[in-house]
Amino acid sequence: MLEDLFKIVTKRFNDDNTKTDAEKPKFKCPRCQNVITEEHYVELVKVCPNCNYHGRVTARERIMMTVDKDSFIEFDKDMKSCNPIDYPEYEEKQQEIREKTGLSDAVVTGEAKIKGSRVIIAVMDSRYMMASMGSVVGEKITRVFETATERKLPVVIFTASGGARMQEGIVSLMQMAKTSGAVSLHNQAGLLYITVLTDPTTGGVTASFASLGDIIIAEPKVLVGFAGRRVIEGTIKQRLPDDFQLAEFLQEKGFVDMIVERKKMRSTLSHLLKLHGYLPESEE
Amino acid sequence: MENETRTAWECLQLIHNKNRPTINDYIPLIFTDFYEMHGDRHYGDDGAIMGGIGRLNNIPVTIIAQVKGRDINENKNCNFAMPHPEGYRKALRLAKQAEKFHRPVICFIDTPGAFCGVAAEERGQGEAIAKNIAEFMILRTPIISVVLGEAGSGGALALGVCDELAMLENAMYSVLSPRGFASILWKDASREQEACEIMKITAKDMLELKIAETVIEEPLGGAHNDLDKITENIKEFLSHKISEISQKDIDELLKERYTKFRKIGEFTE
Numbered sequence: 001m002l003e004d005l006f007k008i009v010t011k012r013f014n015d016d017n018t019k020t021d022a023e024k025p026k027f028k029c030p031r032c033q034n035v036i037t038e039e040h041y042v043e044l045v046k047v048c049p050n051c052n053y054h055g056r057v058t059a060r061e062r063i064m065m066t067v068d069k070d071s072f073i074e075f076d077k078d079m080k081s082c083n084p085i086d087y088p089e090y091e092e093k094q095q096e097i098r099e100k101t102g103l104s105d106a107v108v109t110g111e112a113k114i115k116g117s118r119v120i121i122a123v124m125d126s127r128y129m130m131a132s133m134g135s136v137v138g139e140k141i142t143r144v145f146e147t148a149t150e151r152k153l154p155v156v157i158f159t160a161s162g163g164a165r166m167q168e169g170i171v172s173l174m175q176m177a178k179t180s181g182a183v184s185l186h187n188q189a190g191l192l193y194i195t196v197l198t199d200p201t202t203g204g205v206t207a208s209f210a211s212l213g214d215i216i217i218a219e220p221k222v223l224v225g226f227a228g229r230r231v232i233e234g235t236i237k238q239r240l241p242d243d244f245q246l247a248e249f250l251q252e253k254g255f256v257d258m259i260v261e262r263k264k265m266r267s268t269l270s271h272l273l274k275l276h277g278y279l280p281e282s283e284e
Numbered sequence: 285m286e287n288e289t290r291t292a293w294e295c296l297q298l299i300h301n302k303n304r305p306t307i308n309d310y311i312p313l314i315f316t317d318f319y320e321m322h323g324d325r326h327y328g329d330d331g332a333i334m335g336g337i338g339r340l341n342n343i344p345v346t347i348i349a350q351v352k353g354r355d356i357n358e359n360k361n362c363n364f365a366m367p368h369p370e371g372y373r374k375a376l377r378l379a380k381q382a383e384k385f386h387r388p389v390i391c392f393i394d395t396p397g398a399f400c401g402v403a404a405e406e407r408g409q410g411e412a413i414a415k416n417i418a419e420f421m422i423l424r425t426p427i428i429s430v431v432l433g434e435a436g437s438g439g440a441l442a443l444g445v446c447d448e449l450a451m452l453e454n455a456m457y458s459v460l461s462p463r464g465f466a467s468i469l470w471k472d473a474s475r476e477q478e479a480c481e482i483m484k485i486t487a488k489d490m491l492e493l494k495i496a497e498t499v500i501e502e503p504l505g506g507a508h509n510d511l512d513k514i515t516e517n518i519k520e521f522l523s524h525k526i527s528e529i530s531q532k533d534i535d536e537l538l539k540e541r542y543t544k545f546r547k548i549g550e551f552t553e
Contacts, residue, residue: 082550084493085484135549142546164437164459166469169483170495173459174548176438177445180414181421181542188422206410207398207438212418226410226438227400235401245405255408 029053031221031242045262054219054262056199058101059108059125062158066266067112067121074110075143081105081136085169093167094129101127105136106161109144111153115270116280120148124160126200133205134165138175141209145182145193154192154278156269159210163203176208183212192276194269197224197247197256211255215272218247218256219265288453288504292480292489295454296462299433303508305515307334307349307392307432313515314522315340315347321378323370327407330371331361332395333443335378337387341523343530346382348375348443349392352433366399369412372442376416383425388526391429391443396461398439413442420445421542426529430500430518431455431487447541448525450498451487452514454506457495458485495548498525 027041028034034050041048045065046055057065063072083090098104106128112121122144124131131137141157148155164172186193195213199222206226218224225245233240243249250256260268290298298304311318315338323329335348350367353359375391382389398409417438420427427446435444435457444457451457459465462479466472469479490496500517503510529537 076553079551079553082552084550085482087482135551139549139551166459166465168459168550170457170459170485170490170493171548171550173437173441174495174545176414176441177417177421177545178548180418181445181545184418184422185542187418204438207413207442208417209414211408211411211414225405226398226413227405231400232402232405240402244402253406253408255411 027055029055031246047262048221051221052261053221054199056126056160058127059103059123062123063108063112063121065262066158066269067114068116071113072110072121073112074108075147076109076140078104079136079140081134081168083168084135084171085167087167087169090167097128101125103128105140106131106133107137107140109140111147111151113280114156114266114273116282117270117273117278118153118281119156119273119278120144120151120153121156121158123158124198124205126160126162129165130162131160131205132162132165132172133175133179134168134172135175137161137165138172138178141175141179142182145179145186148191149186149189152189152191154194154273154276155186156194156196157209157213158196158198159201159205160198161201161203161205161210163205173204176204179209180212183209187212187214192273192278194272196260196265198222200224202226202228216255216257217260217265217268218250218258219262220247220259222247224250224256290454290486292456292462292483292486293477295456295486296434296480298454298506299456301506301508302354304433305507305511306352306354307394308351309511310392310432310515310518311338311347311349313511314519315345318347322374324373324377326373327370330363330368330374332363332365332367332399333371333375335374340390340519340526343526344385344387345526346378346387346389347392348378348389350395350443352394363399365395366397367395367439367442368399368404369407369409372398372412372416375443376419379420379423379427383423386425388426388428388530389423390522391427391446392432393429393435393440393443394432395436395439396434397436397464398442413438416442417445421545422538424534424538426526426532426537427541428522428525428529430522431457431496434458434461436461445541445545447529447537447544448498449490449496450500450521451490451496452500452507452518453487453502455487456485457490458483493548
């Protein structure tokens with residue numbers, strides 16, 4: 001009996017053509033709980049049609065939608081983390097995620113052009129251990145700023161992170177100092193740094209380079225904060241309002257310059273770069 | 285250098301001993317002419333971080349410290365040493381003032397972490413910590429930090445970007461409290477002791493990981509057993525380091541400060 005039932009269920013899952021909308025994989029918006037098919041969500045570039053929540057995209061997708069075609073030259077593609085505090089099964093866990101995501105760690109960095117303007121860009125990818133910052137994220141972000149300082153280029157970073165990479169212990173905490181120090185030197189050289197806060201940006205990344213941009217942009221309805229919501233709820237013993245720590249809340253409190261929709265991000269970045277004198281080579 | 289060997293768990297019990305000396309015990313014994321300075325000039329005065337000016341062997345210095353309380357009243361004022369953003373902003377204001385008047389900065393770290401609460405988020409806890417870290421890295425005056433008890437997370441690092449980091453022998457430095465670590469990674473806060481042993485958080489670990497440069501020896505049984513002795517050890521360390529660091533060219537010092545943090549991280553290419 002039960003086996004027959006499983007056969008029917010398996011057949012349904014495997015047979016795409018006969019799937020009705022009700023049977024297709026779904027996306028449930030974490031902000032408004034609205035449900036649409038995964039297919040429709042992807043068509044909408046992962047933006048909720050009901051509440052405008054800007055969902056998580058992969059680093060590759062982000063680079064594709066932001067920079068000029070074929071302009072991206074990746075840095076440090078194969079950098080991999082060691083196991084500084086010998087955390088059990090850390091290497092194995094990472095290997096598994098690497099195979100699943102095709103990433104070597106939680107950030108992709110490189111040089112690219114945005115509508116002709118040269119930039120050094122970094123994009124964090126939440127699929128890799130919640131884009132937590134360990135040795136590799138710290139080193140790659142630091143190199144982003146050092147390279148940009150050397151080449152006299154602006155930096156654009158799309159942040160996303162659960163915070164410090166716990167499995168690397170105190171070494172992960174120190175990456176906050178390392179990256180922020182590199183931001184300071186880039187800043188002293190008079191170069192532009194734009195942060196784009198994406199879902200979710202929290203913990204040690206919020207408390208370091210993500211909060212240090214000359215201009216801080218956020219996507220609509222993304223979560224940005226220092227402490228986790230549950231930690232705070234545990235401290236104050238009550239439920240926090242739904243809009244707590246969303247981009248709009250941060251803007252109201254004075255920590256975000258502007259909230260920009262995904263479809264306007266590329267042109268906004270391009271305008272800001274040009275306003276700071278970073279012109280396409282053809283216009284120089 | 286250490287005269288006793290303790291596990292991380294034993295160190296944690298020791299630094300949670302309610303008789304362990306706090307910054308309030310040390311200040312009158314280490315410094316003279318101490319004047320406390322209040323407020324961040326933007327929002328308020330945070331009791332979890334105190335700051336001021338005093339003399340160390342006649343040399344004017346700026347002192348910035350996290351404040352632990354011994355009883356419920358003291359802890360009400362210092363919020364169990366968990367600073368709000370205005371505490372970090374006060375620290376930065378005083379550090380900038382020290383830079384202007386060419387005074388070395390001495391930070392005393394003693395916090396389980398920055399406060400996690402609604403007001404802290406509203407006033408930008410993340411931004412406040414980030415700004416301190418970034419500015420301390422380029423502050424054009426010597427900075428020495430001493431971890432007195434526990435140094436937890438970004439809340440500690442906000443006073444920990446320095447030219448020389450010293451740990452009291454039983455002090456610990458961690459990415460998150462062992463309890464928080466167990467709760468995040470294993471969804472079980474009761475595995476605190478196990479977390480302690482795995483995390484590499486003792487003074488000795490900090491030397492090995494090249495995060496701290498010095499361990500300051502504590503009296504037998506811990507700092508609370510002999511306040512005069514531990515004070516003497518801290519003062520001796522500070523006096524020695526201040527005169528050593530103050531002789532360095534400031535650009536050279538800044539380069540070394542940057543390089544010290546720049547080198548931390550383990551990866552392959």
